[in-house]
Amino acid sequence: MTLLKPAKAPLPEGAATIPPGKAKTKGKAERDAQLGRRTMWGPAFALPHGLGLAIFTLLPIVVSLIISLFRWPLLGTPSFLGLGNYQRLFSDPIFGQVVVNTVLFVVLYVPLNLVVSLGLAAWLTPRIKGRHIFRVIFFIPSITPVVANVVVWRMLYQPGGFIDGTLQSTTGISAPNFLGDEHWAMMAIVVMSVWQGFGYNMLVFSAALDAVPENLTEAAAIDGANAWTIFWRIKLKLISPSIFFGTMMTLITSFQVFAQPFILTKGGPGSSTSTIVLYIYNQGFQFHQLGLASAAAWILFVIILGVTAVQFLGQKKWVHYDA
Amino acid sequence: MRKEALVAGALALGLIGLTGCGGSSSGSTADGKTAMTWAMWVGGTDDQKNWEKVADDVSNTLGDVKITLQGSTFQDYFTKMSTQLSSNTAPCLVSVQSLRIAQLKDGMLPLDDLVKKNNLDLSAFDSSMIKGLSADNNLYALPYDVGPVMMFYNKDMFDAAGVSVPKAGWTADEFVAAAKKLSANGKHAIAPNTADLFVESQVLAYNGGRVLKEDGTMDASDPTFAKGLQWVSDLTNKENVAPQLPGGDPAFSANEFLAGNTAMNIDGPWSLLDVKGKAKFKVGVTTLPAGPGGGKTFSAGSGWGISKQCATPDKAFAALKEMTGDKVLGDLAAAGRALAARTAQQAKWIGNAGIPGVAETLKGAEATAVPMPSNTNSDQLGQLFNQYLVKSINGQQSAADVMKDIAAQLPR
Numbered sequence: 072m073t074l075l076k077p078a079k080a081p082l083p084e085g086a087a088t089i090p091p092g093k094a095k096t097k098g099k100a101e102r103d104a105q106l107g108r109r110t111m112w113g114p115a116f117a118l119p120h121g122l123g124l125a126i127f128t129l130l131p132i133v134v135s136l137i138i139s140l141f142r143w144p145l146l147g148t149p150s151f152l153g154l155g156n157y158q159r160l161f162s163d164p165i166f167g168q169v170v171v172n173t174v175l176f177v178v179l180y181v182p183l184n185l186v187v188s189l190g191l192a193a194w195l196t197p198r199i200k201g202r203h204i205f206r207v208i209f210f211i212p213s214i215t216p217v218v219a220n221v222v223v224w225r226m227l228y229q230p231g232g233f234i235d236g237t238l239q240s241t242t243g244i245s246a247p248n249f250l251g252d253e254h255w256a257m258m259a260i261v262v263m264s265v266w267q268g269f270g271y272n273m274l275v276f277s278a279a280l281d282a283v284p285e286n287l288t289e290a291a292a293i294d295g296a297n298a299w300t301i302f303w304r305i306k307l308k309l310i311s312p313s314i315f316f317g318t319m320m321t322l323i324t325s326f327q328v329f330a331q332p333f334i335l336t337k338g339g340p341g342s343s344t345s346t347i348v349l350y351i352y353n354q355g356f357q358f359h360q361l362g363l364a365s366a367a368a369w370i371l372f373v374i375i376l377g378v379t380a381v382q383f384l385g386q387k388k389w390v391h392y393d394a
Numbered sequence: 395m396r397k398e399a400l401v402a403g404a405l406a407l408g409l410i411g412l413t414g415c416g417g418s419s420s421g422s423t424a425d426g427k428t429a430m431t432w433a434m435w436v437g438g439t440d441d442q443k444n445w446e447k448v449a450d451d452v453s454n455t456l457g458d459v460k461i462t463l464q465g466s467t468f469q470d471y472f473t474k475m476s477t478q479l480s481s482n483t484a485p486c487l488v489s490v491q492s493l494r495i496a497q498l499k500d501g502m503l504p505l506d507d508l509v510k511k512n513n514l515d516l517s518a519f520d521s522s523m524i525k526g527l528s529a530d531n532n533l534y535a536l537p538y539d540v541g542p543v544m545m546f547y548n549k550d551m552f553d554a555a556g557v558s559v560p561k562a563g564w565t566a567d568e569f570v571a572a573a574k575k576l577s578a579n580g581k582h583a584i585a586p587n588t589a590d591l592f593v594e595s596q597v598l599a600y601n602g603g604r605v606l607k608e609d610g611t612m613d614a615s616d617p618t619f620a621k622g623l624q625w626v627s628d629l630t631n632k633e634n635v636a637p638q639l640p641g642g643d644p645a646f647s648a649n650e651f652l653a654g655n656t657a658m659n660i661d662g663p664w665s666l667l668d669v670k671g672k673a674k675f676k677v678g679v680t681t682l683p684a685g686p687g688g689g690k691t692f693s694a695g696s697g698w699g700i701s702k703q704c705a706t707p708d709k710a711f712a713a714l715k716e717m718t719g720d721k722v723l724g725d726l727a728a729a730g731r732a733l734a735a736r737t738a739q740q741a742k743w744i745g746n747a748g749i750p751g752v753a754e755t756l757k758g759a760e761a762t763a764v765p766m767p768s769n770t771n772s773d774q775l776g777q778l779f780n781q782y783l784v785k786s787i788n789g790q791q792s793a794a795d796v797m798k799d800i801a802a803q804l805p806r
């Protein structure tokens with residue numbers, strides 16, 4: 072790489088704009104530009120962002136890796152543990168349960184989210200009257216703050232709340248105490264999360280479906296394919312890049328689920344709804360064990376990295392990029 | 395490219411170094427006064443003004459210091475203070491709750507020598523708070539408020555059910571008998587509360603069981619406590635005088651009480667005037683129902699101390715003395731802001747409160763209140779209570795098993 076080194080050869084002020092009359096005296100810079108050689112302006116423009124990335128992303132990542140090797144109380148002196156924090160996490164049955172809970176959430180939430188959002192996107196064809204209004208309505212849960220949504224859902228879920236009240240007045244049976252019963256709590260959180268989260272994917276899928284070339288679907292129709300076949304055999308294949316994107320983003324964010332259990336259940340009853348990020352939050356900001364929290368965060372990072380890598384490897388089999 | 399990355403990295407480190415040096419614990423103002431910052435949790439604009447007035451009044455009285463308030467919300471305060479104490483950016487004057495003294499004490503200055511040097515009479519303060527703000531036989535803060543945990547009740551509901559209002563010193567049997575009469579038509583006598591201070595007080599009053607021993611050690615497997623917790627859980631499961639818990643909502647019992655769905659709620663005097671202002675019914679207070687072997691209640695309160703980083707501890711102590719003096723605490727009591735930790739000033743708060751039962755309850759509680767000890771694992775215990783007590787209260791597991799699960803997760 073041929074780079075101008077800013078520290079050694081700073082360009083004089085105003086060197087960016089080469090006045091036409093003086094072009095010959097600045098011949099070298101011009102030639103460089105014509106040859107497509109790098110000047111210092113590229114990196115200079117990238118510097119603010121690069122600095123931001125270095126300070127607010129890379130450095131914290133490195134520091135958290137270092138912290139994860141220490142017993143690091145918020146108040147007091149850190150002591151080096153090596154892999155002690157990781158050892159403790161792997162031998163801690165509660166952390167094991169927390170990981171299982173998170174995986175359970177992901178396994179339940181991601182397919183449900185995709186089915187609901189794809190289903191609604193498929194239903195919202197241009198033939199539906201007022202589809203824009205429906206789109207907006209379905210998207211509203213995604214843009215309202217989780218905290219507000221959670222408060223409303225608590226009113227639905229709690230004994231004597233909307234679900235329980237309606238059931239009792241119509242059938243006389245009382246609903247389970249959804250959030251106060253460990254067998255129901257995770258399910259209740261998944262349902263709430265799907266309602267909260269499907270809007271984004273729906274919008275992406277809906278846009279992708281609109282972009283499917285009509286001549287393809289028409290040709291299929293002429294060949295005698297019905298609506299189902301067209302959807303499964305043509306549309307779904309053509310929007311597979313969007314589905315891949317949606318699946319990946321949903322997977323990543325669902326591994327990071329936090330706000331719903333944090334507000335609805337505090338991780339309870341027992342540890343039935345504790346998730347990895349909730350565990351990290353509690354260790355870090357409630358119990359001030361920054362080392363343990365960082366180690367848990369790195370485990371989560373590795374899990375997400377692994378799952379994403381598998382996704383990327385698997386995409387060759389089902390994602391079609393050339394229409 | 396590598397060189398640029400290095401430069402960027404060096405710049406980044408430099409910037410971080412700079413921010414690390416921000417904020418100093420004390421200095422001097424342009425007119426030669428000693429400047430010091432006072433960190434305090436603030437609940438809103440009124441609260442902010444209230445504490446700013448204290449800061450200004452004390453600055454004016456002393457003449458040679460200038461106190462500036464650094465407010466943060468209660469939720470953030472302790473995390474922020476721990477961070478400041480650990481990164482050498484803490485202010486001179488630090489507020490601390492008696493329940494959290496163990497967590498902050500390493501960054502705080504023991505006040506005993508300064509108390510002696512300044513001949514401060516500690517006997518004028520509520521003794522449970524002096525104990526509550528001490529750790530390892532050192533006093534870390536001077537108290538400004540005190541609060542024995544008590545039972546708030548909805549007088550209108552008692553009247554409507556034809557139940558005579560509870561008197562200070564009532565027993566657990568009387569409580570259950572009254573609770574049964576109060577629970578009808580979808581209303582309950584009381585809603586379960588999993589907040590550590592309140593549930594531990596309820597058990598302490600019932601049978602004397604405690605997780606936090608008098609010496610501050612923690613024993614979550616204490617069998618007496620488990621029995622007491624079973625009694626609390628049975629209020630929901632056996633006696634049907636309390637609703638089930640709908641998940642982890644720390645404000646559940648207070649909200650149910652304010653909404654008129656329950657007749658009683660366990661709370662502290664610090665929220666009494668707030669509750670009185672919000673409630674659409676007559677609020678009364680009494681002691682927690684006492685069972686055999688119980689009868690005591692925990693008290694908690696807050697105070698102000700000095701951080702170890704303070705460059706001018708003598709001046710800071712002079713400010714503390716003034717802030718917890720008769721005048722300031724008397725004013726705070728009269729304004730209903732805090733039940734003064736100076737016993738001589740408490741009458742002003744009681745007069746202002748105008749709530750039936752306050753004087754007798756406080757008198758009763760004064761004799762029976764013990765400071766809730768603080769332990770470094772208190773936050774963890776509180777979090778586990780939030781998560782696990784639901785199981786025992788909703789009848790999914792016995793209290794003893796729940797406490798076993800909790801004990802297994804606490805660091806030993």
